[in-house]
Amino acid sequence: MELYFATGNPHKLAEANLILKKFGVTLKPAPSPKIEIQSDSLEEIAQYAARAAYSSLRCPLVVEDSGLFIESLNGFPGPYSSYVYKTIGCGGILRLMEGRCNREASFKCVVFYAGGEVMCSFVGIAKGSIAEEPRGSGGFGFDPIFMSEDLNGKTFSETDPSEKSAVSHRGRAFRALGEWLSDSGREHTLK
Numbered sequence: 001m002e003l004y005f006a007t008g009n010p011h012k013l014a015e016a017n018l019i020l021k022k023f024g025v026t027l028k029p030a031p032s033p034k035i036e037i038q039s040d041s042l043e044e045i046a047q048y049a050a051r052a053a054y055s056s057l058r059c060p061l062v063v064e065d066s067g068l069f070i071e072s073l074n075g076f077p078g079p080y081s082s083y084v085y086k087t088i089g090c091g092g093i094l095r096l097m098e099g100r101c102n103r104e105a106s107f108k109c110v111v112f113y114a115g116g117e118v119m120c121s122f123v124g125i126a127k128g129s130i131a132e133e134p135r136g137s138g139g140f141g142f143d144p145i146f147m148s149e150d151l152n153g154k155t156f157s158e159t160d161p162s163e164k165s166a167v168s169h170r171g172r173a174f175r176a177l178g179e180w181l182s183d184s185g186r187e188h189t190l191k
């Protein structure tokens with residue numbers, strides 16, 4: 001089964017395909033770009049983008065919006081993670097964290113499926129904390145500074161893709177989509 005994925009981020013596409021392979025689902029890049037509104041809510045951003053993509057493509061697709069939420073920064077960068085990564089990066093976040101004892105953080109991912117009459121969202125959260133310095137060479141974005149509580153102090157960048165997906169926000173959300181597609185959603189997808 002194939003579905004479009006409206007994203008400009010090839011890392012997301014690779015991670016999602018690794019997860020969905022077990023469910024017999026392949027995501028292919030959507031020919032139209034993800035339209036991103038500004039909002040404090042990942043759900044709103046994902047839903048708007050999915051509806052917009054569906055109205056231009058007219059076939060089943062998914063969109064994903066995700067972000068890093070740092071407790072002592074009141075949830076910053078959250079929905080603005082992409083912009084913050086491009087502007088100040090991991091180094092900028094580490095500077096903002098200097099002198100803070102509470103380093104707890106979480107990644108959240110909202111996957112929105114649009115299949116015409118059927119619209120559905122799936123959420124995944126990964127809890128952890130911000131490392132004192134970047135570690136590892138894998139992954140993308142904030143992976144070098146995020147230590148998942150399920151990985152005994154390793155950052156996401158110090159794991160391989162399947163180890164990351166087993167505990168990541170994206171892994172949890174796309175597995176929920178895969179399970180749903182395996183049951184009720186199948187008839188709404190391409191082939």
Ligand code: ITT
Pocket residue numbers: 006007008009012034036064065066067068081082083085107139140141142143156168170
């Ligand atoms: P699309 O909107 O085109 O899908 P994007 O990268 O701009 O791609 P988002 O708007 O959802 O995606 O931004 C999420 C940002 O949060 C992303 O650019 C990374 O900087 C960060 N992020 C999300 N998931 C991550 C992960 O698994 N590992 C590291 N950083 C992540």
